[in-house]
Amino acid sequence: MIHRMAEGPLTNSLDSVADVDRVVPGELRTEEMLINMGPQHPSTHGVLRLMLRTDGELVLEVTPHIGYLHRCAEKIGENVTPYQFIPITDRLDYLAAMINNQGFSLAVEKLAGVAVPERASFIRIIMAELNRIASHLVSFGSYALDMGAFTPFLYGFREREYILDLFESACGARLTYSYISIGGVTQDLPEGFIEKLTQFLDYFEPKIDEYNDLLSYNQIFVKRTTNVGVISAHDAIAYGLTGPSLRGSGVKWDLRKCVPYDIYDRFEFDIPIGVAGGSDGIPREAVVGDSWNRYFVRMQEMKQSVRILRQCAQQIPAGEFRNKPKGVLKLPAKEVYLEVEGGRGQLGFLVIGDGKPIPRRVKIRGPSFCNLSIANHVCRQILLADIPAILGSIDVVMGEVDR
Amino acid sequence: MNTFTTEDALRSRWSPDAKPRAVRWLAGLGVIAAVLTVVLWFLASRLTGVGYVVGIIATVATLLGAVTFLGAAAVIQFSTLVGRLLFRLAFLIFLGGIGATIVIAWIPALLWPQKPLVVRDVLAVIGAVGFVSIFASFAIWWERKVAGRIQSRLGPMRVGGWHGWAQSMADGLKLFQKEDLMPGGGDVSLFRMAAYVAFVPALGLFIALPFSVAWVGRDLDVGLIFIVAMFGLGVIGVLLGGWASNNKWSMYGAMREACQVISYEIPLGFSLLVPIMIAGTLRLTTIGELQSGGFWTWLAFRNPCTLIAAITFLIATLASCKRAPFDLPEAESELVAGYMTEYSGFRWALFMFAEYAEMFAAGALAAILFFGAWHSPLPASWGAAWASGPLWQRALHGVVFSGPLWLIFKGIFFVYVQIWLRWTLPRIRLDQVMHACVQYMLPVTMVALLAQTFWELLVRDGSTLAFVANVLCTAVGVVAFIGIIRFVVYGLRHRRQLVGTLAIEHLPGS
Numbered sequence: 001m002i003h004r005m006a007e008g009p010l011t012n013s014l015d016s017v018a019d020v021d022r023v024v025p026g027e028l029r030t031e032e033m034l035i036n037m038g039p040q041h042p043s044t045h046g047v048l049r050l051m052l053r054t055d056g057e058l059v060l061e062v063t064p065h066i067g068y069l070h071r072c073a074e075k076i077g078e079n080v081t082p083y084q085f086i087p088i089t090d091r092l093d094y095l096a097a098m099i100n101n102q103g104f105s106l107a108v109e110k111l112a113g114v115a116v117p118e119r120a121s122f123i124r125i126i127m128a129e130l131n132r133i134a135s136h137l138v139s140f141g142s143y144a145l146d147m148g149a150f151t152p153f154l155y156g157f158r159e160r161e162y163i164l165d166l167f168e169s170a171c172g173a174r175l176t177y178s179y180i181s182i183g184g185v186t187q188d189l190p191e192g193f194i195e196k197l198t199q200f201l202d203y204f205e206p207k208i209d210e211y212n213d214l215l216s217y218n219q220i221f222v223k224r225t226t227n228v229g230v231i232s233a234h235d236a237i238a239y240g241l242t243g244p245s246l247r248g249s250g251v252k253w254d255l256r257k258c259v260p261y262d263i264y265d266r267f268e269f270d271i272p273i274g275v276a277g278g279s280d281g282i283p284r285e286a287v288v289g290d291s292w293n294r295y296f297v298r299m300q301e302m303k304q305s306v307r308i309l310r311q312c313a314q315q316i317p318a319g320e321f322r323n324k325p326k327g328v329l330k331l332p333a334k335e336v337y338l339e340v341e342g343g344r345g346q347l348g349f350l351v352i353g354d355g356k357p358i359p360r361r362v363k364i365r366g367p368s369f370c371n372l373s374i375a376n377h378v379c380r381q382i383l384l385a386d387i388p389a390i391l392g393s394i395d396v397v398m399g400e401v402d403r
Numbered sequence: 404m405n406t407f408t409t410e411d412a413l414r415s416r417w418s419p420d421a422k423p424r425a426v427r428w429l430a431g432l433g434v435i436a437a438v439l440t441v442v443l444w445f446l447a448s449r450l451t452g453v454g455y456v457v458g459i460i461a462t463v464a465t466l467l468g469a470v471t472f473l474g475a476a477a478v479i480q481f482s483t484l485v486g487r488l489l490f491r492l493a494f495l496i497f498l499g500g501i502g503a504t505i506v507i508a509w510i511p512a513l514l515w516p517q518k519p520l521v522v523r524d525v526l527a528v529i530g531a532v533g534f535v536s537i538f539a540s541f542a543i544w545w546e547r548k549v550a551g552r553i554q555s556r557l558g559p560m561r562v563g564g565w566h567g568w569a570q571s572m573a574d575g576l577k578l579f580q581k582e583d584l585m586p587g588g589g590d591v592s593l594f595r596m597a598a599y600v601a602f603v604p605a606l607g608l609f610i611a612l613p614f615s616v617a618w619v620g621r622d623l624d625v626g627l628i629f630i631v632a633m634f635g636l637g638v639i640g641v642l643l644g645g646w647a648s649n650n651k652w653s654m655y656g657a658m659r660e661a662c663q664v665i666s667y668e669i670p671l672g673f674s675l676l677v678p679i680m681i682a683g684t685l686r687l688t689t690i691g692e693l694q695s696g697g698f699w700t701w702l703a704f705r706n707p708c709t710l711i712a713a714i715t716f717l718i719a720t721l722a723s724c725k726r727a728p729f730d731l732p733e734a735e736s737e738l739v740a741g742y743m744t745e746y747s748g749f750r751w752a753l754f755m756f757a758e759y760a761e762m763f764a765a766g767a768l769a770a771i772l773f774f775g776a777w778h779s780p781l782p783a784s785w786g787a788a789w790a791s792g793p794l795w796q797r798a799l800h801g802v803v804f805s806g807p808l809w810l811i812f813k814g815i816f817f818v819y820v821q822i823w824l825r826w827t828l829p830r831i832r833l834d835q836v837m838h839a840c841v842q843y844m845l846p847v848t849m850v851a852l853l854a855q856t857f858w859e860l861l862v863r864d865g866s867t868l869a870f871v872a873n874v875l876c877t878a879v880g881v882v883a884f885i886g887i888i889r890f891v892v893y894g895l896r897h898r899r900q901l902v903g904t905l906a907i908e909h910l911p912g913s
Contacts (some may be wrong), residue, residue: 006795035651035652051759057655057659057833057834062848091509144829146830147830148727148728148730148829149827149828149829149830150550150554150825150826151553151554151826151827154554154556155555158555188546214827215829218828218829218831220728220828220829221829222831223831223832223835224830224831224832224835256802337428383832383834384655385731385830385832385833387834
């Protein structure tokens with residue numbers, strides 16, 4: 001029989017599941033606290049509830065409770081046409097909405113056999129990469145905010161204002177665009193967009209180095225994030241991590257290079273991965289798979305996105321911006337699963353048609369959902385202050401987790 | 404049709420003759436109160452002892468009343484919105500009242516050096532409270548402006564007109580009228596006590612903090628220890644607040660704070676011992692007077708040990724004041740607001756006031772101990788002729804050579820550096836904070852103290868070694884100061900405009 005020492009309001013079912021083997025009769029046990037890092041909290045990105053079991057400042061176990069942002073997106077997909085579902089996709093990863101639109105549009109186009117004009121593909125990639133930069137700026141800013149540096153957040157949002165102005169000129173919206181739709185994009189780029197885009201890229205590229213000087217190589221930040229929340233490549237793949245979280249662990253996998261979709265195979269860019277410290281300006285303490293590397297991969301990715309954008313700006317042809325199918329779009333009775341590289345990882349759309357205009361099933365693989373699953377595994381025997389460091393580096397957006 | 408427009412809504416709901424009547428009444432009362440103030444002041448200066456004290460207090464009260472009534476009359480006469488009336492009424496009371504108390508407290512110090520001790524004490528208390536209130540309001544506004552500029556935005560701009568200078572007043576008024584919430588299940592008396600226990604020591608240390616040689620509440624001969632002890636007392640208030648909130652996050656903040664502040668008092672004490680050793684006394688006025696010969700005589704620039712002690716003192720006070728990068732106790736991202744989470748309204752304002760008072764006290768203490776106290780960079784001997792002369796000459800001496808304004812300026816300078824650091828650096832984790840304290844700060848301060856003892860023993864005051872060390876450390880100080888000034892000037896000169904829109908503004912048709 002297992003004898004329990006103190007059984008009171010602070011011990012509960014988590015204990016009985018987790019440490020049934022740990023309690024030994026006669027052993028002195030300090031009180032463990034069960035703390036709720038509730039759905040409303042400045043540093044859980046969105047409405048995420050974390051139950052922490054802590055021993056003082058030492059966190060023994062973290063259990064995420066999700067579902068606070070569940071909006072039945074997939075069920076809605078069974079009731080509306082693909083055109084009507086595009087705005088729903090906006091709200092999944094609301095920080096990188098263009099990429100969501102692009103993923104769903106590509107899936108439906110593959111299912112229904114709709115061809116996309118070349119200019120439309122270029123416009124899509126411009127929007128997707130701009131949105132990737134914007135999304136990474138938010139991630140960078142809020143990560144710095146979690147670490148207590150208030151200023152980079154404002155700098156990130158300052159740059160983001162330029163990007164959002166570009167989006168607003170193209171489609172009228174700043175966050176949920178519904179711009180990329182079935183067959184292409186809903187409107188052509190406005191006059192002067194490419195010039196403005198190039199202006200922005202010239203302005204923005206040196207900023208990334210500035211932010212590295214301000215934050216990435218700052219000794220306090222380095223001490224807070226290096227060697228914290230180390231995820232090995234094996235664990236990362238086992239838990240289904242994708243995106244910068246996976247690349248931070250040293251795995252060179254990016255859908256845009258490895259399984260190119262749309263016209264990504266026409267562009268030259270690199271895939272940054274996590275590296276160990278000591279060389280090339282990387283802080284000595286950095287370990288492959290730690291929080292710093294996951295964060296730094298995002299900074300590098302912004303540079304690569306700038307590269308892609310410059311090539312797009314040069315190569316974009318004139319032409320049609322949309323090939324909208326005539327009449328009602330009937331989805332053939334088969335299924336298509338297509339993944340794109342979202343801001344946080346592989347965003348997958350499964351669309352099953354059955355001959356009608358409305359799909360039978362729309363399933364969304366949210367990358368943040370899978371990324372979050374590693375929280376319990378990696379947040380063991382860490383300090384309380386490390387939780388924002390780890391979760392911020394994994395960078396979950398609850399819209400994707402809960403859908 | 405009965406239409407009710409916005410004009411109707413905004414129009415005052417007073418009857419047509421109520422306004423002039425109210426104005427007449429208030430103006431009359433105000434004039435009476437003003438006359439009464441003058442009479443009471445006259446009477447009070449004729450009395451001694453208790454009568455004098457009573458007279459002074461009555462004068463202050465009538466002055467407040469006069470200001471209030473006249474101000475209210477003016478506002479009602481010129482404004483139709485009741486809301487604006489209330490705001491300006493409160494603003495007038497706040498500003499006028501505090502200003503009046505400070506004036507009444509400080510001017511006698513200039514005019515009457517001889518007066519009964521109890522009166523002096525009362526005036527010192529009033530002056531301290533007034534100064535802390537005004538400084539906290541100023542510092543909050545200043546912090547928000549500096550933070551805004553660092554973050555590429557403007558900060559408060561609207562309230563009060565010029566750069567939102569009345570923002571603190573408006574915030575203070577808002578906090579004052581907020582509902583006094585008690586956390587459910589919290590310990591009510593401890594919850595209330597915590598705010599006061601945190602606030603009173605922060606205020607109390609101003610009794611012993613000298614603003615100049617004669618401008619000190621009580622020139623304690625253990626003044627330095629008293630002030631450091633007051634710093635430590637504030638910890639109890641924070642602990643009480645964290646416990647009484649019945650909130651695990653507040654407990655975390657309180658525990659972290661206790662841990663951090665108490666630990667950093669050790670390097671603080673060690674670095675304090677260095678100027679104490681040089682001066683041979685704990686009396687702050689003596690330590691201040693030692694540095695009256697120009698900025699090269701400032702204790703920080705005497706030898707490398709004192710320079711190190713000055714730097715470690717500044718870092719240790721950063722940790723004691725719970726300011727970034729050591730602001731784990733109020734770590735917004737993890738603990739919402741740490742021990743202050745459950746506090747709202749005026750109680751929170753008390754904690755905030757205590758924090759800003761401590762920041763200024765830390766800066767002023769650094770100035771007194773290391774950076775020339777109330778003396779300007781010019782040697783006081785150059786202005787010796789002015790030190791004893793008519794009032795205007797003495798005032799000029801105070802402004803140019805040594806006076807309380809210089810101490811206030813230096814305190815504000817160090818507060819500015821603290822603000823600057825807060826908005827630039829990330830937060831250090833608690834175990835790293837403790838690691839830094841025990842493994843870096845403590846050995847450094849101990850070695851500095853030890854080296855200083857040997858320096859005192861072996862190096863004579865006028866010898867070449869002392870002179871060379873003095874020159875080198877002064878050079879370091881001057882370079883650092885010029886660096887800071889260059890940074891500030893760079894920021895002023897390269898003030899960026901607000902973010903303009905790239906895409907919208909030049910589109911055809913816009």
